Amino acid sequence: MSEAILKIQDVVKTFGGLHAVNGISFDLAEGEVMGLIGPNGAGKTTLFNVISGYYPPTRGQIQFKGRDIGGLPPYRLASIGIGRTFQVVKPFPGLSVLENVTIAGLCRHPKRKAAEKHAWKILEFTGLADQASKSAANLTLAGRKRLEISKALALEPSLLLLDEVVAGLNPTEADKTIELILKIKGFGISILIVEHIMRVIMSISDRVVVLNFGEQLALGKPADVAQDPGVIQAYLGEEAA
Template identity: 45%
Template sequence: MIILEIKNLNKKFGGLTVTDNLNMTVKKGQIYGVIGPNGAGKSTLFNLISGYISPDSGTIFFEGKEITNKKPHILCMDGIGRTFQIVKPFASKSVLYNVAVGAFARTNNRKEALEIAEKVVEQVGLGKKRDVLGKNLTIVDRKRLEIAKAIATQPKLLLLDEVLAGLTPSEIDEAIDLVKSIRDSGVTIVMIEHVMRAVMALCEEVLVINYGLQIASGTPEEVTKNPDVITAYLGDDHDAEG
C-alpha cells in the first residue's frame, strides 16, 4: 500500500528553484531516505509535505487522498508528524510537559495526554529524565525529545529531519535502534539524513536530490554507486560503510 505519493512537485523562491518536478512514492511500513547536499531542497520538501509552505504546482497524496495545500494542524490530525532540524523544546518545562503538548493533538483530557506522554518518554529512552527541564538536556536527549514530541501526536507517517546530526558514533547506533523501533510500532518513516552509515542501515529506498532535482533513486547500495550521486554529494572518495 502506498502511504505517500508526490507527483510533479515544483517550488520556487524568487528565481531559485528548490523543488523541480519532483516525484516520490513511499510504501506503508517503509523507512525511506532523502539525501542530497546542503541547499538541495530536502527541508523544503518536508515543508511542502507537512503544509508549512504551498507548492507552485504538483500534487501530494496521503493514503490515497490529495493533501496539497492543507494546513499543518490538519495534516497532523490526518496522521503526518514531523521533527525539525533545529530543535526547540520548551526550555523551562520538563521533558514530560514537552511531550504532553504533542499528545494534546489527540485528546483534550489532561490525564490522558500525560499517560500518552509517559509511554512515549519511555519509548524514546527518556524515562529517567522525565522531570528534567528542556534547557538542561544534552544534544542527544534534545534530539530524542524532538522525536518524542512528534510521536506523541500518534502519526501514521513520521518525517525525521536530520535527527542524527551532531551525534557521536555510539549515539548514532542508539538512534538507529530507536528509528527501527518506531517503524516496528507501525509508523512509516521518511528521513532526511547526512549520516550515510545510518542511511545504509535503515533505509529500504533512497531519493537523492540536488538543487531540487531528482538525480537518483533506489536502494542505498544502488544510489551510493551512482556516478551522479558521487559527484553531487558523496565525493569521489566516499566509503558507503563510513
C-alpha cells in the same frame, strides 16, 4: 511492496525565479523508511517543508492516504497522522520533558490526564522516562533530539518526517538513535528521513531518493544509489569510492 501512504507527484516549489524543488516524484509505502539525501542546497529542506505544510507547492500533488494534502497547514497534518521533527530542536524550554510530550499528546488525547498517561508511555519507549521531570532546556543535544522524536510520536503518526535527528551526535548516541528509528519502523510507521550521515541513511533506509539543485537525481535501494555515478559525483564523492 505495500500500498503507498505518501505520493509525491511532479512537485515544484519556486521562490521568485528560483526552482528550489523541480518536478520531484516518488511514493512512500506503508511501513517503509525512505532516506532523502543530497548536497547542501539540493532542496531537501524545501521539499520537507512542502510535505509538512510549511510551504504550499507551486505545482504538483502531495497525497497522504489518497487525500490531497498540498497546502494544508502543519496543525491539520498533525491531526490526520503526520508527525515531524526539526533540525534545530525546539522544545518548550520552560517546561519539563513530560510536559513537552504531554502538550503534543493533547492533539490526540484532549484531556490532560489521558495525554499525560500517553506521554509516559512514549517516554518509556524513547528512553527518556528517567528524565521526565527534568527541564527540557537542561537536556543534552542527544536528549533534546530524542525529545523531538517523542513529541512527534505523541501525535500517534502513521507518517513520521525526521529532519537530521542524528546530526551532531557522537557514534554511540547515533547508534542508539538508529535503534530507536528501527523500533519505530517495527510498529509499521512510515518514515521519511533527511540525514547527511551516510552510515545512518544506508543502515536504516529501504530506499533512498537523491536530490541535486532541486532535481531528482536518483531513486532506489541504498546499495544501488551508492553506486550510481551521478550520485557519486554530486554527493558521495570520495566517501563512496
